[in-house]
Amino acid sequence: MAMNKKSKRRLVAMQRILIAGILLFSVSLSVILMFRDRLSLLLVSNVQTELLDITRQNSMYVDRKIAGIFSSMEYVARDLAWSRDGTARRVRYLTEVNNFTRVGAVDIYGRGLEGPDIRMTDFPGIKLSLRGERKVVYTKRTAFDNLNAMVFSVPIQMQGFIMGSVYGILDVNALKTMFNFSAFDGNDESFIIDAEGRMFVQARKWELARYMDSYLAGWQQPDAAPELVRLYTKVRQNRYGVERITMPDSTQYYLACRPLSSVSDLYVLDVIPTYVVQERITGILNSVTFILGIMLLLLLGGYGYSEWRQLKSQERIYDLAYSDALTGLGNLEKYKLNMLELVRKNQLKALAVIVVNIRGMKAINDFMGYKFGNTVLQLVADKLKAGCREGESGYRGNSDMFYLMWRGCDRGELERRLRELLDGITEVYAHKEGSRLYLTAGVYIVRLEDFVSEEEKRKQEIASAVEGQLNINAMPVEYGGMALDVDESWPMDVAGNARLAGKQIVQQNCNAVSFFDEKVVKKMKQEKALEDGFQAAMQNGEFVVYFQPKYDVRGASPVLSGAEALVRWISPEHGFLPPYIFLPLFERDGNLETLDRHVFELVCRQLAAWRQEGRQLVPVSVNVSRRNIAQGRRFVDEMERTMAKYGIDKELIELEVLENDASVDEDTLITFLRAIKSSGFRIAMDDFGSGYSSLGLLYGMPIDCLKLDKGLFDGWQEDMPDSDTSLVRHIIQVAHETGRVVVAEGIEQKYQVELLRRFQCDYIQGYYFCKPIPADEFAEFMEKERL
Ligand code: C2E
Ligand code: MG
Ligand code: MG
Secondary structure: OHHHHHHHHHHHHHHHHHHHHHHHHHHHHHHHHHHHHHHHHHHHHHHHHHHHHHHHHHHHHHHHHHHHHHHHHHHHHHHHHHOOOOHHHHHHHHHHHHOOOEEEEEEOOOOEEEOOOOOHHHOHHHHHHOOOOOEEEEEOOOOOOOOOEEEEEEEEEEOOEEEEEEEEEEEOHHHHOOOOOOHHHHOOEEEEEEOOOOEEEOOOOHHHHHHHHHHHOOOOOOOOOHHHHHHHHHHHHHOOEEEEEEOOOOOEEEEEEEEOOOOOOEEEEEEEEHHHHHHHHHHHHHHHHHHHHHHHHHHHHHHHHHHHHHHHHHHHHHHHHHEOOOOOOEOHHHHHHHHHHHHHHOOOOEEEEEEEEEOOHHHHHHHHOHHHHHHHHHHHHHHHHHOOOOOOEEEEOOOOEEEEEEEOOOHHHHHHHHHHHHHHHHHHHHHHHOOOOOEEEEEEEEEHHHHEOHHHHHHHHHHHHHHHHHOOOOOOOOHHHOOEOOOOOHHHHHHHHHHHHHHOOOOOOOOEEEEOOHHHHHHHHHHHHHHHOHHHHHHOOOEEEEEEEEEEOOOOOOEEEEEEEEEEEEEOOOEEEOHHHHHHHHHHOOHHHHHHHHHHHHHHHHHHHHHHOOOOOOOEEEEEOHHHHHHOHHHHHHHHHHHHHHOOOHHHEEEEEEOOOOOOOHHHHHHHHHHHHHOOOEEEEEEEOOOOOOHHHHOOOOOOEEEEOOHHHHOOOOOOOHHHHHHHHHHHHHHHHOOOEEEEEOOOOHHHHHHHHHOOOOEEEOOOOOOOEEHHHHHHHHHHHHO
């Protein structure tokens, strides 16, 4: 059951961790995805920048090259303006430095100054240069060599007067070497285009070149493809632009474009298929996602591990705080917690709180050692736990106090279950240890409705009355809905009632179950009143001594040989009270020693009075409670002072000490008895045979008399076999052998007297001869007996 709760708690915690984990996972995942998205955008723009960079490089190279070509040509043109000498050599020089396939010079009519005549219509660029501009024009299949070429031309002029033009023809393919082809793993293609979209310098891949050529035709026109329009607009505004275009066959490319600065209307265009970019980006994104994923997994793992550790340590703390280390049962804190939880849940109408106690646990610990005591506690705990059903639980309080929370409120059923459980424990223990272990159980049936506050009840009544009036669902008021008027101390109050019920058990040496009821409370209250009334009773002289005669049965007929002083409380309030009612109460708060001294004084005073009256006195035994043993010599001194006060001899007083029990250790008892003995008192050991003492104990005890407990004769019957009386016979024999006399107590029957006489018992005290009687009656009795 406890296990169930533990695993339930664990399950809840796991659920919590799982939910938090899922939450963490989804948050992190969306962050990663968002990041991936952003990164992808960043990468795209990065790629675009890179692309533009390549374009810039390319355009710079081309510009520089073109500028170089032009300046070399202008240099030659200037020379030619001054003199034609060496024209052929200079023109050759131009061919060498510029890789021209052909170089020439013409006058304004196209007549060859160097090289052949040309038709102006074939070379519109040259025609334009005659207007004073340097010019480069792309010409497909030039008139000379049928080459795709760039025709460079610069005017030959002097003092603003144009004399002709120097031209050079450059195979476009020569420019290709200037382009950076290593970018994007060689997937980048560079072109130079003019305003109409014609290609000056073609790409390496002629297929793409052809493709682009037709796509780009008229790219600056307003009716061109929208992405081309956009590209051109950007180029015009910023002197650069990048666009993603989709070709008719739906392949996609990035186009980056820049105008050349050395020649108007020429543009460097870089083309790269989007899949190249995409692959690259996806590659980066995948690695980044992978790393983030690993980090997320580590994070989740770390989170899960730390939560698990925390759960474990919480469980450990919980165990330490709420369970009993020895038995594994819940402790009192846990009991309180569960009781309050029960109230909070408000489902049960009634339950039983049971306090189970092991009889003689202290003696077990003292005589058998704590280790053994612990195994007893464990055994009992295990059995109690096993005796709990679904929804019930067991706890261990202090020492040998166990608490059970059981369902149900049927006394008969509860008693049957409890008896079965306790008897089961006794049986198992007997089987294991060969001796008897008994337990007591005090039961308090908690009817939770008793704890509903008056206010709450009133509210419910009003509510039900209103419902009744309006006739809406005139249902009975459900207890389940009512708030209970209990506080933190309630669980222990309730357990206190169960404990009280347990304390009421009077039967000895058996398992016993007792239910709390109002009578029990009343009795408790009475006991409390008695306890509280001690001082007043002492002052008012309410304690009186009765005397029970004791007979010497050794002779032919019994002879009165003494008496035992037995205290009685004659209370105006409570009536006549025998000692078993009040002595245990006084034992609890230390009044017993006071009472013993008081009784001793009353006896001495009585003896002195009888002597005064001239009566012949018999020895009187006075009971000394165990409480006095610890006082040792002090007690003896006080007794002696009292006797001296009344002039009573020690032969007239015998002290009765109870046989030892677990509360006094043997050495202390022997020291005490020696102190009494050495001051000359006779000592009787009372109630011998009722408890733990053994005959062996007799040898070391300085006692004169053994008082056999009534219990030894209780099982006797007339005409029983000898074997049934052999114990008593044996005790008497050993007592005599060790020089003690024997008194048999509680003798009521004639056959008992006869048997005891046969066994050579020395004295008999019992109702058979006389009950305890008041002092004046006893005085008369003495007179009578003496006659
Ligand atoms: P105890 O010292 O063993 O006293 C004998 C008890 O047995 C007395 O009970 C007596 O009335 C009872 N008794 C004697 N003969 C018979 C019999 O034939 N049948 C039955 N059923 N009972 C018999 P009582 O007077 O009720 O005292 C009970 C116990 O209280 C005493 O047992 C003694 O231990 C204790 N006690 C009595 N007076 C004092 C006292 O002044 N001081 C102390 N410390 N204890 C006292
Ligand atoms: Mg006695
Ligand atoms: Mg006795």
